[in-house]
Amino acid sequence: MRVAIVGNGNIYNLAHVYAWQSLKDAEIQATCDIIPERAEKACRGAAAKHYYTNMDDLLSNADIDVIDLCVPTYEHARLSIAALKAGKHVICEKPMARSVESAAEMLKAAEKSGKGLYIGHTRRFDQRWKRIKEGIDSGRIGMPLYIRRCERSWLPFPSNSWYWDFAKSGGVLLDIGIHCVDLVNWFFGSKPSEVFACGKMIRDEAQAKGVHDLATVMLRYEDGKTAFIDVSWAFPKTSAPFYSSLDIIGTGGRIEYSDKNANPMVFAGDRIEFPRYSPLLSASLEAFSDEIREFVACVDSGREPAVTAHDAYDALKIISAAEESVKKGEVIRC
Numbered sequence: 418m419r420v421a422i423v424g425n426g427n428i429y430n431l432a433h434v435y436a437w438q439s440l441k442d443a444e445i446q447a448t449c450d451i452i453p454e455r456a457e458k459a460c461r462g463a464a465a466k467h468y469y470t471n472m473d474d475l476l477s478n479a480d481i482d483v484i485d486l487c488v489p490t491y492e493h494a495r496l497s498i499a500a501l502k503a504g505k506h507v508i509c510e511k512p513m514a515r516s517v518e519s520a521a522e523m524l525k526a527a528e529k530s531g532k533g534l535y536i537g538h539t540r541r542f543d544q545r546w547k548r549i550k551e552g553i554d555s556g557r558i559g560m561p562l563y564i565r566r567c568e569r570s571w572l573p574f575p576s577n578s579w580y581w582d583f584a585k586s587g588g589v590l591l592d593i594g595i596h597c598v599d600l601v602n603w604f605f606g607s608k609p610s611e612v613f614a615c616g617k618m619i620r621d622e623a624q625a626k627g628v629h630d631l632a633t634v635m636l637r638y639e640d641g642k643t644a645f646i647d648v649s650w651a652f653p654k655t656s657a658p659f660y661s662s663l664d665i666i667g668t669g670g671r672i673e674y675s676d677k678n679a680n681p682m683v684f685a686g687d688r689i690e691f692p693r694y695s696p697l698l699s700a701s702l703e704a705f706s707d708e709i710r711e712f713v714a715c716v717d718s719g720r721e722p723a724v725t726a727h728d729a730y731d732a733l734k735i736i737s738a739a740e741e742s743v744k745k746g747e748v749i750r751c
């Protein structure tokens with residue numbers, strides 16, 4: 418599997434380059450970034466053959482089978498569609514796209530090209546959440562009825578970062594909320610029918626740019642299940658930039674997880690020890706390797722991945738309804 422990795426910023430350097438290097442049968446052929454120094458440095462660091470500063474220039478390279486997109490959210494749809502049209506398989510970071518309409522175009526382009534489109538919902542590959550999902554499915558806590566998920570962070574995005582531009586990033590609701598919505602849908606095995614959400618602007622940059630850096634979301638599922646999601650980029654700055662917690666109440670038991678505990682998980686009464694995670698990532702580094710390994714295996718075999726582009730599309734639709742709820746102050750059907 419020969420890959421070109423487009424976008425050589427944070428997540429490329431913190432996770433994707435290592436994920437690809439951990440695969441035996443994969444080769445990083447090219448790197449690409451609109452900032453030439455980043456593309457060149459990434460090319461040297463990954464011992465790739467070429468570097469590019471414009472993705473269009475690499476699409477005619479017949480030695481590339483798959484494009485891995487680590488570009489900002491507002492570029493996901495445009496670049497995915499171009500790569501699919503050029504006959505490449507596409508792995509694209511979450512969220513699938515900035516808007517539901519452009520995500521629908523991505524699905525159409527994938528179908529038309531016959532190539533794979535894989536969206537990086539990394540949480541699905543993290544051993545913590547996989548273990549919980551297996552426990553739920555085996556009936557260990559009966560029927561899950563309520564999930565409370567919290568993901569908070571404090572990252573030093575510069576004030577001119579695209580993350581602070583609502584039109585480009587969708588704020589914390591889209592950036593982090595999409596992880597939580599997908600996780601809850603996966604644990605429940607269903608999709609919500611209604612959403613209510615509120616947004617707040619806490620950090621100076623959020624107030625200056627008019628983008629929410631804290632959001633709370635309530636979800637009602639058709640079968641009477643409910644979820645509460647609490648996401649933030651405004652978690653007080655401490656030694657670790659990430660904090661997450663999870664509570665699941667089932668008819669026959671409960672699950673509790675907190676990054677703060679030494680034995681972070683309580684599962685139907687058992688305290689479970691987990692290895693510590695990188696303080697610079699909200700998922701384990703292994704989750705990124707397992708994700709890329711899964712997607713590569715799916716390209717090889719043509720089978721559906723553990724998290725499909727349709728799952729990513731569903732999560733985006735729910736976040737889009739939550740965005741509307743924040744704007745209108747009303748419950749929105751989704």
Ligand SMILES: NC(=O)c1ccc[n+]([C@@H]2O[C@H](COP(=O)([O-])OP(=O)(O)OC[C@H]3O[C@@H](n4cnc5c(N)ncnc54)[C@H](O)[C@@H]3O)[C@@H](O)[C@H]2O)c1
Pocket residue numbers: 423424425426427428429449450451452455470471472487488489490492510511512537538539592699700
């Ligand atoms: N799965 C996860 O847990 C996770 C974690 C962090 C980020 N992400 C996602 O990864 C994506 C990138 O985030 P980041 O923090 O690495 O951003 P970043 O700004 O640090 O890096 C993006 C890079 O893409 C480059 N770029 C922008 N437009 C380009 C284009 N048209 N062609 C080529 N290069 C281009 C930029 O110059 C930059 O170097 C985002 O969509 C984000 O949501 C996912």
